[in-house]
Amino acid sequence: MKVNIAGAATTKFGELWRRSPRDLIKEAASNALEQAKIKPSRVEAVFVGNMLSSALGNQDHLGAFFAEELGMPVAAMKIEGACASGGLAIHAGVMAIQSGLYETVLVLGVEKMTDHSPEEVAQMLMGAGTDAEREAGATFPGLYAIMARCHMQKYGTTEEEMAQVAVKNHYHASLNSHAQFVFPVTLEKVMKSPKVADPLKLLDCSPITDGAAAVILTKIKNNEVNIIASAVATDTLGLSEREDLTGLKAVRVASQKAYQMAGISPKEIDVAEVHDCFTIAEIMAMEDLGFFEKGKAARAITSGKTKLGGSGPIINTSGGLKACGHPVGATGVKQIVEIYNQLKGIAGRKQVEGAKIGLTHNVGGSGATAVVHILKKG
Amino acid sequence: MISPVKIWRNQKRIRQLLGLKGKIVSFTKIFVPPAGFEAQAPYIVALVKLANGQNFTAQLVDWEDKHLQIGQKVKTVLRKTRDPGEEGIIPYGVKFRRI
């Protein structure tokens, strides 16, 4: 398969009190269209990745909402898969182009989270979990903490090793003007941050963020960066029904499908954006994506293999969810933007030299949905 | 207000989970609760393997630090779960208590 990325853009991510969802989408979409040198009138379909517009904003019908805002009265729909909404919207765009039904589609990802209290947001995010998990008063940090404890018990992963993920991603974000936290943090700062859900601390957790991203997918040839694999898999909604709590099976299934589609092996990935909603998530992702052996990723990260300048693959040059921020529905689309920039050579100070093949890994809930994309230059 | 119909529909499922023994597979102590659980924090959410082979996620009650171990034996008990507010039907559900 080959779907071309004609243009890609994100807004700044952060606590954007003054920016409405319309505002954010307008900025991301117009920048992407400008970069693609495509007139808005050529867009034939719009896919919007978003999770909480209904629960927090009382707004359903997001396809029509943004189609009107952008002046594009074309096919438009909201795609939802919790925190994988953005990745699923990209997948929908890929399916639209591959099917031959559309030639130019606009994929948007947007989330507005800071209008509401953190407690309310935490409660609504649990819409991605099961009823039993909600009834238990679990939060997403809590669910990943439960997995972290298993990983620590089985592989000896330590809290310091988890903290190193945050340190690395903050270093990358300090080079990214669009990130929420454009500053590095020390290991000590992460270790001393207040407990959220034991053993996860505040700086082990991605923040609450506003932001939007847009990608233009086309059928037109002669573009440089292509999506060569787009795979989705699901696993049980809740943790209690999983076979194994030290990794995400949906990620293994989706990534294996993606590697097969692309005809490559994990070793060939130069750069990747992975779903580090919590530090432990990046460690599990390294293993589930086949970059490192099970139980060995924590050490590899700590030794600097996945940091800019390391032996690779270089992970989360945007700063990841932790330091770039996690506007839920936008993340999956922003990951595509970052890899697009890397492969096109326009990633600025965070450029991975000679990056040819990249991967994005977007997860919904505690691992119930996994979306993996592989992008290649040329 | 939680729908009384949903609470009613759930009763059978709760009854099937009562009086079961199990062992803690993993757990966490929640310090930052979601809306509705503020007054309970900090509390323990545990994932337990029940004697019937299935896993279940629920709060752990009446615990001391020494009970917070993978492998701790527990049983299911009936407790109030979500906050019904001033007017709503009170939801009861299953929590774990150490044996």
Place this chain on the structure above:
Amino acid sequence: MHKVGIAAYGVYVPSNRITTAEIASVWGKNAADITRSLGITEKSVAGRDEDAVTLAYEAAVNALLRTKILPAQIDACLVGSESHPYAVNPTSTIVAEFLGLEKKYLAADLEFACKAATAGIIALSGLLLSGKINYGLVIGSDTAQAKPHDVLEYTAAAGAAAYILSRKETDFIAEILDFASFSSDTPDFWRRDAVRFPSHGGRFTGEPAYFYHVESSARNLLQKTKTEPADFAYCVFHMPNGKFPRQAAKRLGFTEKQLAPSLIIDQIGNPYSASSLLGLAAVLDIAKADEKIFMVSYGSGAGSDAFILETTKNLKIWQKSAPSFADLMKNKKYISYTDYLKSSKKI
């Protein structure tokens, strides 16, 4: 002649305790003075996620462990409490549903201050003696509340006791031989609708209330059955504090030895509708066969139900099949006054 008896009993007490000393220190009172006047050193406190429903359920589960009778066989479920979670919506059906009673049962909630459940025993005894039902479940359950700084704060506690009654002699672990009630309109302790905490008449709750009704129903029953205190191995009196039951026993002519096993007040305070029934359970935990028990409940407002029971040889078979009152006392955790306020949702 038709008979009625207890087939099984079960108890539940929450594990949190708060001491008289802890409460007294908050209000600047001398703990020793309070202990001396009330005869209480600590009381049980329900967890924030416990209520009369959950306590009643746990006690009933323990009762079901002491019998072959199945929930599906139970024809009636009465729950007596002063802290029913709803003003309208029966505790009895919620508990029955979780226990697995089948729908062909009578359910009703009772209220009569601390004697709601013993009234339930009499009511079900009537249905059993007349052959209208085969098995009945009565539960006394309370998570009692008290106004901060009020003297009741030291005594109002939480607990539940469940009794399965039968009309088949082969089921009996204790036969209910007879009962007598004594009632009047005496406003010693009350709570208006929609008001959170009860009020009481202070010293008025003593002679004209507790003692008058307890002694009158007791003497009536002794007279009616032509028995005297010496005929009994044990006695149980409702326990609003440590002093009243001891005084009542003495005045009626019972000895300290007869009363001692029932004094759950010394360990957990006053769990209202479960008070005399927990006292009875504590006695059944240690009683032998063919021993007579004299029990008198008391409910403010006011009234007393007096009972004569006699244990059977079956008691020994089932005594150890479920946790005893003493077993439950082994698992206790002391909490601070702030935690106490959090549990009872005052903060």
